Amino acid sequence: MSRLARCRILKSLATLLLPACALWNAVAAPGLPRAAAAADSAVESPTAWRGRSLRPLALSPVEHRFAQGFPGKIVRLTDGRDMLIWRHITRPTRMLHPAADCYRALGWRIRDEQLEQTENGAGERWRCFTATHTDADTRLRVCERIEDSAGQGFTDASAWYWAAITGQSAGPWQAVTVASPE
Numbered sequence: 001m002s003r004l005a006r007c008r009i010l011k012s013l014a015t016l017l018l019p020a021c022a023l024w025n026a027v028a029a030p031g032l033p034r035a036a037a038a039a040d041s042a043v044e045s046p047t048a049w050r051g052r053s054l055r056p057l058a059l060s061p062v063e064h065r066f067a068q069g070f071p072g073k074i075v076r077l078t079d080g081r082d083m084l085i086w087r088h089i090t091r092p093t094r095m096l097h098p099a100a101d102c103y104r105a106l107g108w109r110i111r112d113e114q115l116e117q118t119e120n121g122a123g124e125r126w127r128c129f130t131a132t133h134t135d136a137d138t139r140l141r142v143c144e145r146i147e148d149s150a151g152q153g154f155t156d157a158s159a160w161y162w163a164a165i166t167g168q169s170a171g172p173w174q175a176v177t178v179a180s181p182e
Contacts, residue, residue, distance in 0.1 A: 043073055043172075045073070045075040045077065045086050045088075046077065046084075046086060048079075049077070049079050049082065049084060049178075050079075052079035052080070052081075053079065054079050055078060055079075056075060056076070056077055057076040057077060057078055058076070059074065059076055063076065066095070069095065070087070070089075070093070070095055071089060071090050071091045071093050071095070072087055072088045072089040072090045072091075072172070073087065073088040074087050075087075081180065081181070082178050082179065082180045083178070083179045084176060084177065084178050084179075085099075085175075085177040086174065086175075086176055087175040087176075088172055088173075088174060089171060089172060089175060090171060091164075091171065092161055092164035092165045094161065096146070096157050096160070096161070096175055098127070098144070098156075098157050099129075099142055099144045099177045100113060100129055100142075103129075103131045103142065107133065107134050108132060108133050108134065108140075109132045109133075109134060110129050110130070110131055111129065111130050112128075112129055113127070113128070113129040114127075114128060114129070115127055115128075115155055116128045116143065124145060124153055125145070125153060125155050126143040126144060126145045126155060127143065127144050127145070127155040127156065128141060128142065128143040129141075130142075130182065131179075138181075139181070139182040140179045140180065140181060141179070141180045141181075141182050142177065142178070142179045142180075143177070143178050143180075144175070144176065144177040144178070145175070145176055146160045146173055146174070147173065147174050147175075147176075148163075148164075148169040148170055148171060148173050149170050149171060149172060149173070150169075150170060152169055154169070160173070
């Protein structure tokens with residue numbers, strides 16, 4: 001068979017296969033992730049935090065890449081003082097991990113890790129720590145919490161994961177990390 005004949009056959013196959021693949025993509029199993037993505041985009045992030053209005057911030061390039069594989073939605077917000085990372089989580093995932101791990105990986109020193117109870121009357125527990133950047137005098141107080149659809153709270157990502165995976169916690173879940181200047 002000549003080279004020209006092989007090129008024509010390949011071109012004909014591509015002409016037939018590409019529309020078939022596009023149709024398969026539109027109709028078959030990948031419809032589930034698209035439906036989940038549509039549901040995630042319909043979920044609204046918080047508009048206020050402790051009585052202060054929030055405005056959205058762009059995700060960093062690293063956060064954006066991470067969010068592409070995340071089962072849910074990740075939004076960065078600020079009230080002008082505090083910065084919040086809010087995550088809507090649709091299924092249990094190991095991609096949700098302690099904020100201290102992220103800060104350490106980015107060059108921050110972590111100290112004073114402890115559980116704290118809120119003073120707003122709700123009695124929520126948060127895992128908090130102080131983060132100091134190694135290149136500057138920047139100090140942050142960072143607190144985090146995960147909450148399920150029934151209002152059950154978790155301060156430990158691993159405890160949340162195992163509760164979710166064994167059916168002891170129902171989603172969707174919200175995880176909030178708050179960084180405040182000290």
